[in-house]
Amino acid sequence: MPKELTQDWLDWIFENIQRGCDRKELLDILLKEGFDPQLCKIALGYELSKNEIKxxxxxxxxxxxxxxxxxxxxxxxxxxxxxxxxxxxxxxxxxxxxxxxxxxxxxxxxxxxxxxxxxxxxxxxxxxxxxxxxxxxxxxxxxxxxxxxxxxxxxxxxxxxxxxxxxxxxxxxxxxxxxxxxxxxxxxxxxxxxxxxxxxxxxxxxxxxxxxxxxxxxxxxxxxxxxxxxxxxxxxxxxxxxxxxxxxxxxxxxxxxxxxxxxxxDKTDDLNKHIQTYTDEGFKKEQLDADLFNEIKEYLALHKDDFYDEFVEGNFIQSDKVDVPSRLFELSDELKNKIHNSLQKPMEAWSKTKLEPTFVYGIRDYKKGAVLIPHRDRNETHIISAIINIDKKVEKDWPLEIDDHFYRRHEVFLEPGEVLFYESARLLHGRPAPLKGESYSNIFCHYMPKH
CATH class of the missing domain: 2.60.120.620 (q2cbj1_9rhob like domain)
Structure with a gap:
């Protein structure tokens, strides 16, 4: 069994290195004395491969x-x-x-x-x-x-x-x-x-x-x-x-x-957090165009009975109060295009990059007790995104919790007609506190950089 290096031998190594002795010759002497090869190499300052590390x-x-x-x-x-x-x-x-x-x-x-x-x-x-x-x-x-x-x-x-x-x-x-x-x-x-x-x-x-x-x-x-x-x-x-x-x-x-x-x-972490950053902080609150907001509300009023139960892949939305924690309402293609077109220029100015529209989801209505598990969005298509608050009936306001680029955690509150721009594929975000109220309705709009 190979011997461990004693302090006397460590001092001997140090003194001979200081004198300028050849490290290979020192290694040969140590090996002949029966010392552990890996420990000898470490003591002499050799780089070890992963296979050599004891x-x-x-x-x-x-x-x-x-x-x-x-x-x-x-x-x-x-x-x-x-x-x-x-x-x-x-x-x-x-x-x-x-x-x-x-x-x-x-x-x-x-x-x-x-x-x-x-x-x-x-x-x-x-x-x-x-x-x-x-x-x-x-x-x-x-x-x-x-x-x-x-x-x-x-x-x-x-x-x-x-x-x-x-x-x-x-x-x-x-x-x-x-x-x-x-x-x-x-x-x-x-x-x-x-x-x-x-x-x-x-x-x-x-x-x-x-x-x-x-x-x-x-x-x-x-x-x-x-x-x-x-x-x-x-x-x-x-x-x-x-x-x-x-x-x-x-x-x-x-x-x-x-x-x-x-x-x-032996596992790899979620690497979304290491995609490119585009802004200083990662998120910003803005106001939706008033005419467009009114058009969305009018469309919703005409089709308010068209909501259907939503089942989100990965169980990201949960509730211990109701069986179905969120419902979804589809928007017309014309209205989706208007939302994309309205937000594209201000979001390009904010992100300092040309954007290509990818998705506008319909109105998601979260129900009583809903929790949105913190997550990052798809790193292929949901890079620069926006949340538009349409309506809320809450007993206590329901914050979005979001990390900035330096991993400080923030709470963001939205009023109807307000928009949150955010780097959704990179920043961890969610609503981990249960919704206290009957409903909270948002539209989600996504872009990807043209390059």
Whole structure:
């Protein structure tokens, strides 16, 4: 049975690497001593294939082909980096700063978790260890935005810098024996997700010296980068440093993701959330043309007995109060065309893209106790959509719950004649609270980009 590497042998490896000894010769010596080949390779800084990684239990590996980040990648640099403004709002940033300052400890470095005041002088708060619903919500949003299951992630950390404090040039991926110490069956660090929680008066930039790229701290702005290359090898271009704060303070949160999950079943997530974004927030309330709204109401009054029971595939509409939770009323082709034509130009202006009409559904009338399960619409044809409220008879108003592009959850209330524009294939939306009232009637109108 292969032997485990002892601390004496780890020190021997480190000393010989520092002396510039050939790693292959060191590996040969270690193998002759009977040490575990995988552990030896990790200690020497070799990249392991998935088949070489020592599996002490079943793992699911992160597959970059299964997700994409819904943000514009910074071009002309030899690393995958994204900058996203406004990911957190002022109130969220302020609350996080207060939480971080309440539980600070000296920041350590990856080598044996030691504190080195010549290299890293900030303070750290292990936010992910707090039993806190707000932190759970922030963590959910980080994972959803980057599109990686939370089981691949480390806990969220907060870092706080006072004047003259810094973190000198370092990598987020584990180097040499660091991976052996921190692997835990989860492999190398992949993505870093960092958010600035305040503006810094002077200093505190994040610099990637090999890329000749610096980022100035801006409240609420997120930086995401991949510490690995496409083939899974370490990308040394991601070495970065937190410059000293010259005036003021600096506070950030950071979450790192790993190559492997020890708890996730081997499955792919719903990828609709990673289709292209077209607007800043993802939804907007407008007013339907008054003449068209009156024409719809007149048509409905003439054909009010033509509603029929609706049975939605997938059981997305439910009720524990009535047997049939929604009914449907068909519109004439002429009226459908008028709705499409009326909304197309304002929705093109809002989405900044040319649109092709796909569907206008008739009037859906939700009944007492109805619940619309949160979902995303079809990613082939229901990309840019509109909800028109026609009528409602409710005891308590019935909100649409919808995530924005940064996964904040909002409640939207509509009055008859109001329209909600929304990116329906990308944004999770629904009405999970039961309808308190007799009916709530909407028309749904859908478009797809012409390209």
């Amino acid at each position: 599996n002490k239990q079943e793992k699911v590996f992160l597959n970059p082909k299964n997700f994409s980040i819904s943000a514009d990648q910074i071009r002309d640099v030899s690393a995958e980096i994204y900058e996203i403004e406004g990911f957190l709002n002022d109130d969220e940033c302020n609350l996080l700063i207060n939480k971080i300052k309440s539980k600070l400890r000296p920041s350590t470095i990856a080598t044996s978790g030691i504190y080195d005041d010549s290299f890293r002088t900030s303070s750290t708060c292990d936010l992910g260890n707090l039993e806190d619903l707000f932190m759970q919500e922030i963590d959910r949003r980080l994972c959803n935005f980057i599109g990686i299951d939370s089981s691949f992630g480390e806990i969220v950390q907060g870092q706080h810098y006072l004047e003259n404090q810094e973190f000198k040039a370092h990598t987020d991926y584990f180097e040499g024996t660091q991976l052996l110490e921190h692997d835990g069956g989860r492999g190398q660090r992949t993505y870093t997700f960092m958010i600035y929680l305040n503006d810094v008066i002077e200093g505190g930039e994040t610099e990637f010296p090999k890329l000749n790229k610096s980022f100035i701290p801006k409240k609420g702005t997120a930086l995401i980068w991949n510490n690995l290359n496409e083939d899974g090898s370490l990308n040394s271009n991601t070495i970065h440093q937190a410059h000293p704060v010259l005036k003021g303070e600096k506070t950030v949160i950071t979450k790192w993701f790993r190559q492997a999950s020890l708890t996730l079943d």
